[in-house]
Amino acid sequence: MYKDKKIHSHSIRVRYAETDQMGVVHHGNYPTFLEEARTAWLREMGISYKKMEASGIGLPITSVSVKYKKSALYDDVLTIKTILSKIPNVRLEFDYEIYNEAEELLVTAKTELVFINMQTKRPMKAPDYFLEVLENWKNKEF
Template sequence: MPNLSKKTVTELRVRYGETDQMGVVYYGNYAAYLEQGRTDWLRAQGFSYKWMEANGVQLPVVKLSIDYKRPAHYDEVIRITTKLRNIPTYKIEFDYEIHNQDNQLLVSAYTALVFVDMETKKLMKAPDYLDQKLREE
């Protein structure tokens, strides 16, 4: 049975250039934070986007949903928790929570990505190596 409990936690410090004049993180930057969470989740499984692309697989985002609860501010340390939502098929789905250094929930979010064969540009099933990794305890 695949392990859905695999999650990662990524810590980042909010940079000045990610904020507006009030020192609040610009809303569009949260997508990049989620991407960092996904990248770290994949690395924790032993893969990277670069490695997957070198092996003929792309993972474009096809859905993004963000629920903003409260703002992050310049120089705060934020914590991005990334968790696999369900077993990957032709798509892989993640749930996220972003907390600040005071453990306040800032954002809850969801993304869906699809597996695309780089040669044919068509949807493909999740690679076997990912399924095998998720079956490990």
């Protein structure tokens, strides 16, 4: 499905606090997992979310879609694969796949974010440095 796309993998271990009484990850924790994987993707690309915000550019989420296929459990090591859906203009879209240690697909997800000018709170085009990093991304190994 993503053979021509760069896929970034990020692993996390499910903490007890992220589960319900049955040891199953509570559904509300998945957006946090996606955020952690997405910021790791940005960091790996050489893009600092902190520096982007300090320069007055925000990247709020406008849409999250999560499809649950199988439960993640306490102490599982999850691998979250983050895939940039397309080169951004104003919107930044990611697809995700979450696997357990047995390489079973547990979750698929999508997020959409929008670049905004933090002063005006208005949408804006992706910053040039962001697009330059993505242009050079073809040769980057994850």
